[in-house]
Amino acid sequence: MKKEIYITDYNCITPLGLDVSSNWNNLVKGNSGVALHKVIENQEAFYASVIDTEKLDREFRNKFGNQDFTRLEKMFLLSLKPLVEKHPITEETAFILSTTKGNISLLKNQTGLPEGVYLSNLAQKIADYFGFKTKPIVVSNACVSGVMAIAVAKSMILSGKYKDAFVIAGDEVSEFVISGFNSFQAIGTGPCKPYDKNRNGINIGEAAAAMYITSGPCEERSDEAISKNENVKFKVLGDSAVNDANHISGPSRTGDGLFASIKSAMAEAHIIPEQIDFISAHGTATLYNDEMEAIAFNRMELQNAPLNSMKGYYGHCLGASGLLESIISMESARHEMLIPSKNFEEEGISQPLNIIKENQPAKIKYILKTASGFGGCNAAVVLEKC
Amino acid sequence: MRRLFWKNVKLKVMKKTDSCTIEHSKITVNDALIFDSQSETFHDFAKEAYKKLEISYPKFHKMDNLSKLAFLAAEMILKDEDHSRTAVVFANRSSSLDTDFKYQESINSQENYFPSPAVFVYTLPNICVGEISIKHKMQTENAFFVLDEFDENFLNDYAEQILLSGKAEKVLCGWTELYQDNYKAFVYLLTL
Numbered sequence: 001m002k003k004e005i006y007i008t009d010y011n012c013i014t015p016l017g018l019d020v021s022s023n024w025n026n027l028v029k030g031n032s033g034v035a036l037h038k039v040i041e042n043q044e045a046f047y048a049s050v051i052d053t054e055k056l057d058r059e060f061r062n063k064f065g066n067q068d069f070t071r072l073e074k075m076f077l078l079s080l081k082p083l084v085e086k087h088p089i090t091e092e093t094a095f096i097l098s099t100t101k102g103n104i105s106l107l108k109n110q111t112g113l114p115e116g117v118y119l120s121n122l123a124q125k126i127a128d129y130f131g132f133k134t135k136p137i138v139v140s141n142a143c144v145s146g147v148m149a150i151a152v153a154k155s156m157i158l159s160g161k162y163k164d165a166f167v168i169a170g171d172e173v174s175e176f177v178i179s180g181f182n183s184f185q186a187i188g189t190g191p192c193k194p195y196d197k198n199r200n201g202i203n204i205g206e207a208a209a210a211m212y213i214t215s216g217p218c219e220e221r222s223d224e225a226i227s228k229n230e231n232v233k234f235k236v237l238g239d240s241a242v243n244d245a246n247h248i249s250g251p252s253r254t255g256d257g258l259f260a261s262i263k264s265a266m267a268e269a270h271i272i273p274e275q276i277d278f279i280s281a282h283g284t285a286t287l288y289n290d291e292m293e294a295i296a297f298n299r300m301e302l303q304n305a306p307l308n309s310m311k312g313y314y315g316h317c318l319g320a321s322g323l324l325e326s327i328i329s330m331e332s333a334r335h336e337m338l339i340p341s342k343n344f345e346e347e348g349i350s351q352p353l354n355i356i357k358e359n360q361p362a363k364i365k366y367i368l369k370t371a372s373g374f375g376g377c378n379a380a381v382v383l384e385k386c
Numbered sequence: 387m388r389r390l391f392w393k394n395v396k397l398k399v400m401k402k403t404d405s406c407t408i409e410h411s412k413i414t415v416n417d418a419l420i421f422d423s424q425s426e427t428f429h430d431f432a433k434e435a436y437k438k439l440e441i442s443y444p445k446f447h448k449m450d451n452l453s454k455l456a457f458l459a460a461e462m463i464l465k466d467e468d469h470s471r472t473a474v475v476f477a478n479r480s481s482s483l484d485t486d487f488k489y490q491e492s493i494n495s496q497e498n499y500f501p502s503p504a505v506f507v508y509t510l511p512n513i514c515v516g517e518i519s520i521k522h523k524m525q526t527e528n529a530f531f532v533l534d535e536f537d538e539n540f541l542n543d544y545a546e547q548i549l550l551s552g553k554a555e556k557v558l559c560g561w562t563e564l565y566q567d568n569y570k571a572f573v574y575l576l577t578l
Contacts, residue, residue: 042496100510102481107490113565119481120534137540138532140481141512148529155547176486179493180506240553243474243528245519249507256525264527264553374507375516377528 005154005236006386009086009212010327013079013170014314015051015205018059024331027339028359032313034191034203039178046182047191048173049205049315051075069125070103070116072172075208076126080168083212084130087164094162095132097123098139098149098169100319105174126168134162139319143282143373144241145169146209146322150381151239153213163216169323170208177318178204184249186286192316194283194309194341195290195355197348202284205315209323233386234330234367238269244376251288255296257378258370262300266368269382276305276382277364278338280329282371283309284316285343289372294349302368308356312342322371322379333364333385400546403556405574406462408455413439415462428567432458448504449517450485451569452478456514456562457521459573463558464522472575473527473554474515475545478563481511481532514562527553536561542576549578 011019015033016026033049040046053071060074063081076097103116115121123136137156139149146169153165171177181187181204188201213236242264244257252258266272279302281293297303310325317324332338340356347355367383407414411431413421421438425431432454436446441461449457456476464472485508492500507513512530519528527548533540545557560573 101486104486104490107486109494110490113483113487117483117486118479118534119532120479124534135533135537135540139529140510140532141528141530142510152529152544155544159543159547161543175493176490176509179499179501180489180503180509183501183503183506241527241529242525243516243519245516245523245525247520248513248516249503260525268551268553373512374510375512376519377512377516 003158003215005157005213005215007211007213007234007236007330008232009083010210010232011079011082012207012209012324012327013051013075014207014324015049016313018078020327020331024335027313027328028337030342032191032342033205034315039173040175046178046187047203048178049203050173051206072103072170073122073125075172076168076170077129079208079210080126080130080166083166083210087212089130089132090163091133092163093132094134094137094153094156094165095127096137096139096149096152096165096167097126098145098167098319098323099171100140100142100145101171101174101177104176141377142375143318144322144371144377144379145319146324147326147369147371147379147381148241149323150213150236150326151241151379154236154239157213157215164214167211167213167323168208169320171318171320172206173204188285191343192285192311193343194285194311195347195349195353196344197346199285199287199290199348201286202311203315205317207314207317207320207324209320209327211323211327232330232334235384235386236381237271237384238265238267238382239380240264241377241379244378246376248376249374251292251372252376253292255292255299257376258293258296258372259299261378261380262296262368262370265380265382271366271382273301275366276302276368277362277366278329278332279305279307280325280367280369281307281309283311283341285311291349294351294353297353298351303352304354306338306354306356306362308339308341322369326369326381329367329369330383333367336361336363338362400542400549401577403575403577404463406459408459408571409569413458413462428564428569443521450508452482452484452511452562452564453508453514453517455564455569455571457517459560459562459571460518460558463573463575469522469524471526471555472524473548473557474518474524475529475541475557475559476515476562477531477533477541478511478561479532479534480563480565482509484565485509536572545576
């Protein structure tokens with residue numbers, strides 16, 4: 001028997017809340033973290049989804065006291081703490097960190113590299129704090145990192161080297177990233193509108209998310225807990241991350257890589273398109289990304305599956321987005337509620353998608369989560385609610 | 387059960403078919419020195435290697451140094467063969483910090499604020515995997531990890547899972563580390 005891999009716990013730190021339930025409550029109300037923020041001195045403000053620093057610091061002091069950590073590290077530590085308190089760390093526990101830019105803000109006005117900008121140092125610092133016994137694994141694969149981190153946990157547990165894994169993903173809004181996307185003219189002039197006719201670019205966001213993944217027997221659940229959906233238990237059925245082999249910054253016009261990633265993840269999951277109850281898509285609200293996704297989903301005959309993008313609520317949180325959005329999609333399944341693709345009004349893609357327009361109750365068993373990013377990378381993971 | 391047992395045995399004999407090392411201005415393929423240069427900078431070394439090894443791929447000149455390093459190592463192994471079922475799994479220590487630092491310099495001063503999209507796109511370590519995938523038309527599984535040191539066991543474990551799952555037939559695996567003029571690539575091909 002092939003080992004089965006389960007997600008049994010998660011947490012997130014975002015502008016919409018410092019735990020999962022406050023995030024979910026805000027999402028159901030349609031609240032967004034996106035607002036105008038002055039990120040770069042002497043430049044106009046950008047729409048971005050930013051965590052209130054005072055609130056973050058207050059929460060951090062309450063839980064960790066006065067300790068010296070960067071803003072991003074505080075986000076990571078806060079996201080992971082409730083999980084390590086519930087699940088013991090052993091010699092066979094993997095620690096996987098997903099990020100695109102880590103502590104890149106430390107680079108400003110430096111003449112050499114500060115230690116903190118090395119991603120392995122960042123990971124080791126978090127690992128040491130909680131007492132992880134194995135070497136941290138950092139996944140840095142642009143904007144698919146968060147989705148890929150789930151796949152890496154699955155692979156590492158299947159390899160037999162680990163029994164369980166804590167996965168964290170985080171990125172923060174920085175001048176480095178905002179100026180870069182702005183140089184690409186990829187930043188939207190207003191709150192982003194994924195798949196909409198009038199979309200004109202992304203909002204950058206920030207978040208940290210944490211997940212506990214295990215092959216071990218899950219704790220017994222009472223019938224009452226199961227019927228109330230109180231516990232988290234999702235099986236990771238399949239995953240894949242296929243490159244477009246087309247362009248390092250432009251999305252593929254054929255959606256080849258995303259199509260192949262979904263196809264391969266679904267084949268591994270033994271799931272056919274009609275079985276997918278919900279797609280948590282990437283939907284950055286750039287013209288070409290959303291169009292590429294529409295093509296790939298149609299090629300997979302997934303155009304009828306209810307779909308949303310979380311970017312209207314959280315912006316694009318880079319390496320954190322895939323893990324955060326996976327968590328929210330599992331919350332959707334637990335609450336039996338699909339939430340709309342925020343800011344979507346009129347379809348602006350060449351092939352139809354079933355974009356969710358309002359909160360609607362739904363039984364969700366099979367979830368497809370996808371992401372795409374620079375370097376031509378794509379990733380897909382299929383989750384089953386147990 | 388028997389089949390599973392057989393598979394377990396088979397996984398112990400994952401084969402390394404080719405390898406390439408690039409460091410100290412030298413390129414070694416399967417233990418044979420194939421290029422040696424007096425160049426002191428990576429930039430000059432890469433340019434010279436490109437010429438001497440008769441690589442014809444103008445996009446090479448637009449790449450950042452990390453991509454050039456990974457690309458050269460991959461060229462030595464992938465050659466002109468069919469790699470439509472070859473996955474790519476790379477790792478390094480310095481991520482894309484070499485280009486990150488250059489990009490940061492372009493935005494440090496408000497008077498001299500010139501962020502360039504052509505530089506920014508290389509501020510991700512997985513871009514080098516994208517470059518190799520484009521050159522060899524590899525629409526295949528790919529991943530990039532950042533580790534504090536080369537961990538062949540980890541990369542091989544990950545590669546092995548890709549092979550066992552049937553998502554690829556070969557995996558181009560390796561370490562592609564570069565910061566300024568300190569660099570080392572060790573790239574190899576794995577099959578079951």
